[in-house]
Amino acid sequence: MTQAYRTIHVPLDGRAYDVLVGPGLLARSGALIAPLLRRKRVAVVTDETVGALHLDALREGLAAEGIDMTALALAPGEGTKCWSALERSTEWLLEQQIERGDIVIAFGGGVIGDLVGFAAAILRRGVRFVQIPTSLLAQVDSSVGGKTGINSPKGKNLIGAFHQPSLVLADTHMLRTLKTRDFLAGYGEVVKYGLLGDAGFFEWLEAHAPDMAAGSEEARVHAVARAVQMKADIVARDETEQGERALLNLGHTFGHALEAATGYGDRLLHGEGVAIGCALAFELSARLGLCAQETPSRVRAHLSDMKMKVDLSDIKGDLPDAAGLMALMAQDKKVQDGKLRFILARGIGSAFITSDVPQSAVMAVLEDALAQR
Numbered sequence: 323m324t325q326a327y328r329t330i331h332v333p334l335d336g337r338a339y340d341v342l343v344g345p346g347l348l349a350r351s352g353a354l355i356a357p358l359l360r361r362k363r364v365a366v367v368t369d370e371t372v373g374a375l376h377l378d379a380l381r382e383g384l385a386a387e388g389i390d391m392t393a394l395a396l397a398p399g400e401g402t403k404c405w406s407a408l409e410r411s412t413e414w415l416l417e418q419q420i421e422r423g424d425i426v427i428a429f430g431g432g433v434i435g436d437l438v439g440f441a442a443a444i445l446r447r448g449v450r451f452v453q454i455p456t457s458l459l460a461q462v463d464s465s466v467g468g469k470t471g472i473n474s475p476k477g478k479n480l481i482g483a484f485h486q487p488s489l490v491l492a493d494t495h496m497l498r499t500l501k502t503r504d505f506l507a508g509y510g511e512v513v514k515y516g517l518l519g520d521a522g523f524f525e526w527l528e529a530h531a532p533d534m535a536a537g538s539e540e541a542r543v544h545a546v547a548r549a550v551q552m553k554a555d556i557v558a559r560d561e562t563e564q565g566e567r568a569l570l571n572l573g574h575t576f577g578h579a580l581e582a583a584t585g586y587g588d589r590l591l592h593g594e595g596v597a598i599g600c601a602l603a604f605e606l607s608a609r610l611g612l613c614a615q616e617t618p619s620r621v622r623a624h625l626s627d628m629k630m631k632v633d634l635s636d637i638k639g640d641l642p643d644a645a646g647l648m649a650l651m652a653q654d655k656k657v658q659d660g661k662l663r664f665i666l667a668r669g670i671g672s673a674f675i676t677s678d679v680p681q682s683a684v685m686a687v688l689e690d691a692l693a694q695r
């Protein structure tokens with residue numbers, strides 16, 4: 323029988339794992355997870371939206387191999403990446419008597435993956451976990467690479483740990499139930515991969531992303547698998563972001579500041595902040611003479627074609643002024659010796675990391691973007 327899914331291996335010494343990408347993996351979850359189990363019992367943490375839609379299917383998939391499942395459903399949304407949800411999850415896992423040898427399943431989007439991965443990292447000083455990402459953003463990005471954590475009122479993802487999953491099941495059927503806004507927010511992370519390191523992939527997206535949005539399974543599998551392969555390659559070379567991994571942060575320096583400014587809520591989803599942040603990073607690159615003047619327009623044209631948020635004027639409500647946004651950017655984890663490091667680009671597919679960016683140039687980009695609101 324031909325395999326209906328693609329396998330991408332993340333070759334980390336002692337912590338290697340596979341990411342499976344394709345339709346129908348939830349139904350096979352029992353058979354795929356069983357080899358990892360010491361006893362036929364798992365604890366699942368999900369959110370209420372995903373739980374209502376897909377928890378029964380996961381239970382059935384696990385039951386097919388005689389695996390019992392106990393589940394906790396948390397409130398959906400970025401607000402759940404917080405201390406109180408972390409406390410609730412860890413206390414619940416202890417109540418369920420999850421042992422060091424057991425497996426915890428993070429069943430949801432990026433919020434659940436990051437939160438539950440962090441809970442697994444600190445529970446009994448570390449238990450293994452499986453990511454079953456249900457959003458496009460989580461499938462292409464956050465479920466792979468082991469960055470786990472929660473937000474602080476002082477900034478995004480400021481409390482966390484590197485803790486690699488033991489397996490990732492990216493079932494592309496699950497993307498069918500995503501709301502358009504969530505799908506497009508996830509697409510912000512997909513396009514990031516083309517922009518940072520693969521001009522050919524960006525061109526493919528310009529031609530095929532509308533098919534992805536319209537529901538083409540083939541296009542979705544291709545895009546998720548390509549993004550995951552790029553991430554796996556980078557993570558294998560630089561697991562803990564000592565260098566090259568920071569490329570995956572393209573768009574995030576601006577994006578995280580905008581998320582903090584808008585309160586990590588419905589005003590701006592993470593992937594929307596990343597898309598706007600990518601447009602700003604290319605604008606900054608062009609103004610510094612690093613890439614052709616027309617490149618930012620090409621990036622923005624594609625985002626607009628996809629009906630995504632592109633500009634600061636697409637964010638409703640008040641925003642801080644440029645100095646206020648700069649102050650939020652100062653909490654970025656890429657800050658070194660008090661100096662911000664940026665991911666800029668010499669062209670589409672050619673991103674690089676630099677701390678050689680005059681503050682006045684960043685201020686000017688932000689002031690001009692704010693002036694257009």
Ligand SMILES: O=C(O)C(=O)C[C@@H](O)[C@H](O)[C@H](O)COP(=O)(O)O
Pocket residue numbers: 463464466467469478479511563567568570571574655
């Ligand atoms: O995996 C990475 O490395 C990334 O930077 C991927 C990002 O898209 C992701 O949002 C990540 O969680 C951000 O990391 P952070 O270190 O900037 O909080």
